[in-house]
Amino acid sequence: MDLALTPEQLSFRDEVRSWLKANLPGDWVEKVRAGSDIPRAEGYAFLRSWQRKLYDAGFMGLTWPKAYGGRGLTFMEELILHEEMALVKAPPVLNILAIGMAGPTIIAYGTEEQKKRYPAKMLSCEEIWCQGYSEPNAGSDLAALQTRAVRDGEHWVVSGQKVWTSVAHLADWMMLLARTDPDAPRHKGITYFLLDMKLPGITVKPLRQITGDPEFNEVYFDSVRVHESQILGGLNNGWAVGLTTLMYERLALGFGLQVRLRIALDGLIELARRSRKAGRPATDDPILRQKIADLWIHTEVLKYTGARAITRLVKGEVPGPEASTGKLMWVDTHQRLQAVAMEIQGPYSQLTRGSRWSVESGLWQYSFLRSLANSIEGGTTEIQKNITGERVLGLPKG
Amino acid sequence: MNFGFSEEQDLLRSTARKFLENECPSEKVRRLMETPEGMEPALWARLAEQGWLGLIYPEEFGGMGLGFVDLVVLMEEMGRAVVPGPYFSTVVLGGLAILEAGTAAQKKEWLPKIAEGEARATLAWMEPSAMLGPEGVALAASRDGGRFLLSGTKLFVHDAHTAEAIVVAARTSPGTPAGEGITLFLLPRETPGLAVTLLPTMDQTRKLCDVTLTGVSVGADAVMGEVGGGWQPLARVLDRATVALCAEMCGGAQKVLEMTVEYAKIRQTFGRPIGSYQGVKHKAADMLVDVENSKSITYYAAWAMDERVPEGPLGVSMAKAYVSDAYRRVAAAGIQLHGGIGFTWEHDLHLYFKRAKGSELTFGDATHHRERVAQLVNL
Numbered sequence: 001m002d003l004a005l006t007p008e009q010l011s012f013r014d015e016v017r018s019w020l021k022a023n024l025p026g027d028w029v030e031k032v033r034a035g036s037d038i039p040r041a042e043g044y045a046f047l048r049s050w051q052r053k054l055y056d057a058g059f060m061g062l063t064w065p066k067a068y069g070g071r072g073l074t075f076m077e078e079l080i081l082h083e084e085m086a087l088v089k090a091p092p093v094l095n096i097l098a099i100g101m102a103g104p105t106i107i108a109y110g111t112e113e114q115k116k117r118y119p120a121k122m123l124s125c126e127e128i129w130c131q132g133y134s135e136p137n138a139g140s141d142l143a144a145l146q147t148r149a150v151r152d153g154e155h156w157v158v159s160g161q162k163v164w165t166s167v168a169h170l171a172d173w174m175m176l177l178a179r180t181d182p183d184a185p186r187h188k189g190i191t192y193f194l195l196d197m198k199l200p201g202i203t204v205k206p207l208r209q210i211t212g213d214p215e216f217n218e219v220y221f222d223s224v225r226v227h228e229s230q231i232l233g234g235l236n237n238g239w240a241v242g243l244t245t246l247m248y249e250r251l252a253l254g255f256g257l258q259v260r261l262r263i264a265l266d267g268l269i270e271l272a273r274r275s276r277k278a279g280r281p282a283t284d285d286p287i288l289r290q291k292i293a294d295l296w297i298h299t300e301v302l303k304y305t306g307a308r309a310i311t312r313l314v315k316g317e318v319p320g321p322e323a324s325t326g327k328l329m330w331v332d333t334h335q336r337l338q339a340v341a342m343e344i345q346g347p348y349s350q351l352t353r354g355s356r357w358s359v360e361s362g363l364w365q366y367s368f369l370r371s372l373a374n375s376i377e378g379g380t381t382e383i384q385k386n387i388t389g390e391r392v393l394g395l396p397k398g
Numbered sequence: 399m400n401f402g403f404s405e406e407q408d409l410l411r412s413t414a415r416k417f418l419e420n421e422c423p424s425e426k427v428r429r430l431m432e433t434p435e436g437m438e439p440a441l442w443a444r445l446a447e448q449g450w451l452g453l454i455y456p457e458e459f460g461g462m463g464l465g466f467v468d469l470v471v472l473m474e475e476m477g478r479a480v481v482p483g484p485y486f487s488t489v490v491l492g493g494l495a496i497l498e499a500g501t502a503a504q505k506k507e508w509l510p511k512i513a514e515g516e517a518r519a520t521l522a523w524m525e526p527s528a529m530l531g532p533e534g535v536a537l538a539a540s541r542d543g544g545r546f547l548l549s550g551t552k553l554f555v556h557d558a559h560t561a562e563a564i565v566v567a568a569r570t571s572p573g574t575p576a577g578e579g580i581t582l583f584l585l586p587r588e589t590p591g592l593a594v595t596l597l598p599t600m601d602q603t604r605k606l607c608d609v610t611l612t613g614v615s616v617g618a619d620a621v622m623g624e625v626g627g628g629w630q631p632l633a634r635v636l637d638r639a640t641v642a643l644c645a646e647m648c649g650g651a652q653k654v655l656e657m658t659v660e661y662a663k664i665r666q667t668f669g670r671p672i673g674s675y676q677g678v679k680h681k682a683a684d685m686l687v688d689v690e691n692s693k694s695i696t697y698y699a700a701w702a703m704d705e706r707v708p709e710g711p712l713g714v715s716m717a718k719a720y721v722s723d724a725y726r727r728v729a730a731a732g733i734q735l736h737g738g739i740g741f742t743w744e745h746d747l748h749l750y751f752k753r754a755k756g757s758e759l760t761f762g763d764a765t766h767h768r769e770r771v772a773q774l775v776n777l
């Protein structure tokens with residue numbers, strides 16, 4: 001056990017550090033209105049250019065093979081990059097569904113042509129991806145999905161509807177799961193398509209969320225013709241391919257989320273220092289001190305649990321139980337953090353942006369409301385606990 | 399960066415687990431905890447044979463010269479088996495205090511004896527005020543020519559009744575700032591004027607004592623290190639002991655989780671194993687989160703102790719805060735998910751629950767350590 005960095009890792013860290021020092025945009029928080037994992041509409045253009053900058057500097061796709069635009073490094077370097085970004089409160093990466101999920105899945109299952117075509121453009125943010133899994137009657141129970149794809153010569157004709165599709169309104173491509181064999185058992189007749197969002201017959205309707213902003217969408221498919229070369233990982237093999245994506249999702253979320261948590265925590269501490277409770281700084285209030293210290297501890301714990309998981313991966317071992325607990329723990333910590341931010345603000349916590357009295361332009365009100373989704377998106381807490389109980393602890397299925 | 403154990407450490411873990419399963423099964427734990435000593439000479443001798451009593455002492459003192467992370471591996475296994483008796487008090491509390499603060503002569507006299515299983519030691523620092531910081535050390539040690547006269551009471555002292563050597567923290571110069579004027583003394587238990595009373599406690603596997611000193615006269619050779627310079631080494635020992643305790647707690651929590659999962663697979667209600675009900679499954683998942691996170695932060699703190707990194711004390715308090723709550727939650731959930739049988743004396747769960755509760759309170763509970771975290775991060 002040695003948590004110190006090796007000389008190579010240290011020099012990589014220095015490389016990241018000095019680049020960030022020279023290139024970090026100073027006023028991005030105001031531009032993007034942070035505190036949220038998925039940025040708001042007014043920040044998209046800025047975030048595209050930020051990701052492009054990271055890409056040009058060689059910091060995107062660190063673990064991806066060089067042949068497909070990556071750098072062929074390990075998750076340890078990825079961890080270092082994320083930590084350094086957290087330390088300086090760097091903006092998030094916009095094309096996160098592509099980087100976290102679509103790219104690794106294509107690299108794992110794609111044809112050589114697909115691997116040459118897609119991943120590099122994800123890294124540079126030239127092409128934004130969305131994830132078309134959920135449907136009105138297929139969320140937790142994903143295998144119940146009904147969107148159909150019917151063969152017509154070299155094409156597949158897609159009809160149906162997806163819902164809760166984040167960034168579909170921005171996306172160039174979609175990871176689409178559709179039913180290609182309605183007669184097969186539920187999990188067997190599904191295929192994974194790489195879908196061009198500009199194809200005729202696709203309609204994207206933004207859904208307004210609890211925050212007031214649209215961020216996810218309904219997506220309708222009206223006889224959309226997709227070429228068979230766009231199948232990823234084989235016909236009717238979509239369940240296995242899709243699960244791989246979800247595994248990467250959890251892993252990627254693990255890194256990224258912990259970093260955003262650290263940034264949010266630093267923001268919370270600043271807020272507490274400036275705010276007053278009963279005539280003294282909120283940080284002097286014994287109960288708030290306890291709550292903030294607890295958030296600090298949980299944030300650090302999450303980091304070390306993540307580091308243990310990464311150590312196993314880098315050693316070539318399979319992820320251990322520590323890997324599956326990350327999302328559950330993150331959700332709990334982040335939601336509590338947002339609630340504490342409200343508590344610190346007292347009556348001001350009611351005021352949203354637009355009021356001259358609102359605290360930090362209503363940033364926390366937005367992220368507090370947004371945090372409610374954390375225990376739903378990417379698999380609900382209940383489903384995560386079922387999976388943990390059954391796959392990690394070996395408890396019988398219900 | 400490598401946040402995993404070495405092959406040697408994995409081997410130590412599996413050896414220790416097998417050894418303790420054979421030599422200290424729960425029937426023996428129950429038998430020993432009912433005795434005042436809490437330990438039998440044969441088992442103590444076997445621990446010495448394994449080299450575990452001297453695990454972290456340098457070879458020159460008859461130890462194995464291993465690191466703190468190795469100790470953590472062993473402590474986890476000790477906690478898993480709820481081993482009763484004075485291992486923790488001797489090897490970690492008393493032994494580390496002697497190693498950290500003792501004079502060359504004191505180390506040479508006591509550490510080999512401890513490593514060989516011939517002597518046991520402990521650390522007497524807390525007093526009836528139950529204060530955790532240097533302010534809590536009030537026991538007076540006044541100069542009496544070339545000697546010192548010690549008077550006062552120490553409370554919550556681990557295994558003082560069976561220890562041959564007791565490290566006592568005393569105040570040699572009253573009126574100075576709390577952290578100054580504290581001196582450590584190394585006293586044989588048989589010193590005249592020193593009286594030890596065993597206290598009835600909830601956790602019978604861990605014995606606590608009241609140590610009262612009435613005009614105890616000791617020579618300068620009893621002083622450990624510098625007169626007045628005792629708080630710094632004492633604080634370092636307490637930090638290390640806290641991490642070792644956290645490791646013990648991790649092992650206990652892990653065992654409770656395993657017992658509960660096994661039970662949930664076989665116990666049937668309404669024609670199904672209870673583990674198939676989500677109410678049970680989700681609680682088990684929460685237990686796993688607690689256990690895994692406890693290990694992560696404890697391993698980090700152990701590494702920080704081994705490397706003496708400046709953030710060490712922060713790591714210690716983060717670990718103790720997290721693990722204190724987590725182990726208690728896990729142990730309580732274990733009882734809950736066992737239903738009525740979990741509430742019986744016959745079932746082992748109460749041994750773990752009581753250990754969890756006692757450990758939570760030792761060296762400061764989560765509330766205390768969260769406040770320390772707040773201070774260390776300049777909140």
Ligand SMILES: Cc1cc2nc3c(=O)[nH]c(=O)nc-3n(C[C@H](O)[C@H](O)[C@H](O)COP(=O)(O)OP(=O)(O)OC[C@H]3O[C@@H](n4cnc5c(N)ncnc54)[C@H](O)[C@@H]3O)c2cc1C
Pocket residue numbers: 130131132133134135136137138139140141163164165166167216373376377378379380381382383386676
């Ligand atoms: C902000 C946000 C962004 C999203 N982005 C995307 C996206 O980009 N692409 C995409 O495909 N999807 C996306 N989703 C959808 C998300 O994956 C689903 O919402 C989620 O899987 C839950 O499905 P559902 O909403 O249909 O709820 P349901 O499955 O109907 O669940 C309702 C409630 O019942 C519980 N429940 C359901 N089944 C069980 C069970 N077996 N045991 C115990 N409890 C159960 C759930 O935990 C939940 O509390 C997003 C969701 C949100 C909130």
Ligand SMILES: Cc1cc2nc3c(=O)[nH]c(=O)nc-3n(C[C@H](O)[C@H](O)[C@H](O)COP(=O)(O)OP(=O)(O)OC[C@H]3O[C@@H](n4cnc5c(N)ncnc54)[C@H](O)[C@@H]3O)c2cc1C
Pocket residue numbers: 665666667668672675676677678734735736737738739741
């Ligand atoms: C102090 C004490 C005094 C008692 N006194 C009496 C008495 O005087 N007379 C008497 O008849 N009984 C008495 N009981 C027994 C008590 O009623 C039972 O212990 C209780 O009903 C639980 O049954 P069990 O112990 O068999 O646990 P189990 O039924 O085996 O349950 C084990 C665990 O599984 C959970 N579980 C079981 N089924 C489900 C499910 N479908 N969904 C979710 N979770 C589930 C339970 O909640 C529990 O956590 C007493 C118990 C105690 C602790």
